[in-house]
Amino acid sequence: MGGLVEKPGGWFTWEPKPTSADLAAHYNNKYFGPGRGGGQYEHAYTDEEIEHKYLAPAEAEAVWRGLPGRVLEVGFGEGFFLEWFHQRGWQVHGVDFTDDGLNAFFPKLRDRVQIGDAFGLLDEVISRGETFDLVACNNVIEHVVDPLGLLQRLRRIVAPGGLLRLVAPNDGSWLQTEIVNRGLAKPEFWVAAPDHLNYFNAVTFPKVMEANGWSVSDLLADFPVDLFQLNAEAAYIGGAPAKGRAGHFARVAFEWTMWKRQGVEAVLAFRRGCAQSGVGRNLIAYARPA
Helix, strand or coil: CCEEEECCCCCEEEECCCCHHHHHHHHHHHHHCCCCCCHHHCCCCCHHHHHHCCHHHHHHHHHHCCCCCEEEEECCCCCHHHHHHHHCCCEEEEEECCCHHHHHHCHHHHHHEEECCHHHHHHHHHHHCCCEEEEEEECCCCCCCCHHHHHHHHHHHEEEEEEEEEEEEECCCHHHHHHHHCCCCCCCCCCCCCCCCEEECCCHHHHHHHCCCEEEEEEEECCCHHHHHHCCCCCCCCCCHHHHHHHHHHHHHHHHHHHHHHCHHHHHHHHHHHHHHCCCCEEEEEEEEC
16 A cells, blocks of 8 residues: 655655556556566557657757757657757667567667666666756656656766756646546546555646756646546546547647647747646656756
8 A cells, every 4th residue: 555745846746656666567567578578668659640740859958958869768668759960970888677679669779778667777877977958858857767867967067068858747737637627537537556655646747856956947848638638538537548548639639730830939939838827748848057
């Protein structure tokens, strides 16, 4: 048994924490256990989904607005972020606990990444004195036992004048609270322990970053899929799985079309508005060492 514990700054963490060994066993069983084939990377994507995966690095490049340099992605997954920057002349590097996704999509980048415990690998980077112009840590901080330790490690590997892109789910938002108040979901429906151990929203996310040595220069949030829960015909919580999938495709279509027809600056404006309004499924913070 466990539950949420509020931390200074208003964010929440799950207590008691699982051990590192327990987490490793959980993820291995969930994604790579018997009968799971290729695990989380076994299903096929539509062409539009593939194109949409390049929106995150396109956004990061637009915020960066500088010459190519060195980029590190902590939790590179399938490698789309690294591939985008590789194609644009950056020196790309990555760390993750598995390279299954990379091998499925961009095996040519295998020699640019390291596999293992992220904290241990980051400690090795720090001990070598390596720094990077752009560091991306997309949907990792919610999973780790020590989120503040992660923020402190990331701060030591961002080069002077460098930039961090940190992404986390927007959980415990006012919109999610309203969904519960209307009886459209159970309280704390957004809790997903032990997969997610740490929970932030648009108010608390920049606060915890700034309390740990970061100056947030830009706060964005992507498409607010929680809006679908207000529509009984589209509600995905407690509904048929197909509704959640349909909501996903609607999000992809909206953001992809905006990017291709209006340009990345329009996406940035939309995502800034979502963050300012406190909605959006994922928070995206751009920050520099304070």
